[in-house]
Amino acid sequence: EAGVAQSPRYKIIEKRQSVAFWCNPISGHATLYWYQQILGQGPKLLIQFQNNGVVDDSQLPKDRFSAERLKGVDSTLKIQPAKLEDSAVYLCASSQRHTGELFFGEGSRLTVL
Amino acid sequence: GIQVEQSPPDLILQEGANSTLRCNFSDSVNNLQWFHQNPWGQLINLFYIPSGTKQNGRLSATTVATERYSLLYISSSQTTDSGVYFCAGQNSNSGYALNFGKGTSLLVTP
Numbered sequence: 001e002a003g004v005a006q007s008p009r010y011k012i013i014e015k016r017q018s019v020a021f022w023c024n025p026i027s028g029h030a031t032l033y034w035y036q037q038i039l040g041q042g043p044k045l046l047i048q049f050q051n052n053g054v055v056d057d058s059q060l061p062k063d064r065f066s067a068e069r070l071k072g073v074d075s076t077l078k079i080q081p082a083k084l085e086d087s088a089v090y091l092c093a094s095s096q097r098h099t100g101e102l103f104f105g106e107g108s109r110l111t112v113l
Numbered sequence: 114g115i116q117v118e119q120s121p122p123d124l125i126l127q128e129g130a131n132s133t134l135r136c137n138f139s140d141s142v143n144n145l146q147w148f149h150q151n152p153w154g155q156l157i158n159l160f161y162i163p164s165g166t167k168q169n170g171r172l173s174a175t176t177v178a179t180e181r182y183s184l185l186y187i188s189s190s191q192t193t194d195s196g197v198y199f200c201a202g203q204n205s206n207s208g209y210a211l212n213f214g215k216g217t218s219l220l221v222t223p
Contacts, residue, residue, distance in 0.1 A: 104157075
């Protein structure tokens, strides 16, 4: 069974530029999560989808971050414009249901200069 | 949402030693998971354990939901156990977010 796929693995941009990350969850998993992990900290939930609907985006900085999950399968997380403090690893995870076991992708490491 | 505290923050062990990692949470949970983040950053799910005890090889976990804590036991540690161990908890009554603690950084030396 294929795991959670993410791309790109690494991205370096200048501040005020935009960037997009893509995630394809495990087949059949209804719940998809985007987490932000800053160096030395635990992952912080940015947004959670159940199928193609948002169930929690309370910690998403909506003035610059956006995410969508069209057709309830893969998802895109966008940052525009990026700030220095957005430098982090962006982790995508999926689970069969919203209280289920989480499986993570390898992450997308963003460096904002 | 649930607040998660982990202890100790750092741990150094010699190969073969045993250890216990602790996770306290601020409210009752109906979802509690332990993860291992290896030195390359990959997060691996170790246990899904909202209550009770589970074992997987040299690792085992116990969650005492009524007392709001969970323990992860590592026996006969190996250098490949090094990395950061996270627990994450969720209470559906206070939101959907599965919130992570700050982790325990483990280094196992030869």
